[in-house]
Amino acid sequence: MKNLLLKAFIVCTILGSNAAMSQEVENNETINISRSLTSFDSTSKKLVGSSYIQKEFLPAKVIESDVTYATRFNVYQDEMEIKKDGEDYSLPKTSNYTLVFQGTNKTYRVYKYMVENTEKPGFFVELFKGDKIILLLKERIILQEEVKPSTGYEKYKPPTLKHIKDKLYIGYKNNTTAEVPSKKKDFFNLFSSKSSEVEKFAKSNRLGIKDPEDVTKIFSYYNSLK
Structure with a gap:
């Protein structure tokens, strides 16, 4: 891994083509160009x-x-x-x-x-x-x-x-x-005033709170509520 080449590569390609994004990186972020070492x-x-x-x-x-x-x-x-x-x-x-x-x-x-x-x-x-x-x-x-x-x-x-x-x-x-959260009570409390509505949706559709696909559907439903 060549740090100098990598630095030039990152700046010129990922960041260079988007000025606003590049400015944000320069002002607020430090680009980590070193790679982790395996144990x-x-x-x-x-x-x-x-x-x-x-x-x-x-x-x-x-x-x-x-x-x-x-x-x-x-x-x-x-x-x-x-x-x-x-x-x-x-x-x-x-x-x-x-x-x-x-x-x-x-x-x-x-x-x-x-x-x-x-x-x-x-x-x-x-x-x-x-x-x-x-x-x-x-x-x-x-x-x-x-x-x-x-x-x-x-x-x-x-x-x-x-x-x-x-x-x-x-x-x-x-x-x-x-x-x-892994506990149902804590999970549905995430949705604040919509918690009862979201829990009812999850129950009626037999959706669990640990399966990624099920939780994605629950989050999508919550996001659709007004």
């Missing part, structure tokens, strides 16, 4: 699993600059990787652009969220975005460390990258987030 050897033959849900590079468009890149999301490292002239780059974690994968319309934006009591930026899937409310999905892959047998009866367990249950978040216009 394991990704080329190790012992490693099981993958950092990616979708391993192949697929075309994705940066809406604000109308530029398309070969892209894939490194879920474990929370890095959006692209290919440019045969080299690998990482897009910055700023909130100034929307990345849409063509063919699937899967949309990513950067929001801030809490990790071990520390707020950090990360890529989220936008499941629904309305005037009143935004529903996000945080995809998650974790590293399970290798387990060496302590006795002759135990088996060796290799280091494993595992896709665990994704989390639902509420997105706010200031690009912060909060986890969607």
Whole structure:
């Protein structure tokens, strides 16, 4: 990864074609052009699993600059990787652009969220975005460390990258987030004066509060209320 080339690439392509967006970045944001380091050897033959849900590079468009890149999301490292002239780059974690994968319309934006009591930026899937409310999905892959047998009866367990249950978040216009409550009472209280109406809609349509598709329908319904 060449930091100078990456910096020039980011400024000239993603930000350079949109003056207003570029100005916002210069004044309010710091572009992170360094890539995360893995805590394991990704080329190790012992490693099981993958950092990616979708391993192949697929075309994705940066809406604000109308530029398309070969892209894939490194879920474990929370890095959006692209290919440019045969080299690998990482897009910055700023909130100034929307990345849409063509063919699937899967949309990513950067929001801030809490990790071990520390707020950090990360890529989220936008499941629904309305005037009143935004529903996000945080995809998650974790590293399970290798387990060496302590006795002759135990088996060796290799280091494993595992896709665990994704989390639902509420997105706010200031690009912060909060986890969607798992308890029904807390969940429907999100909708304030419309909570009873939304709960009735969910019950009549047999919609749960943990399934992403069901919650998307609930958020969409709430957004349609006057």
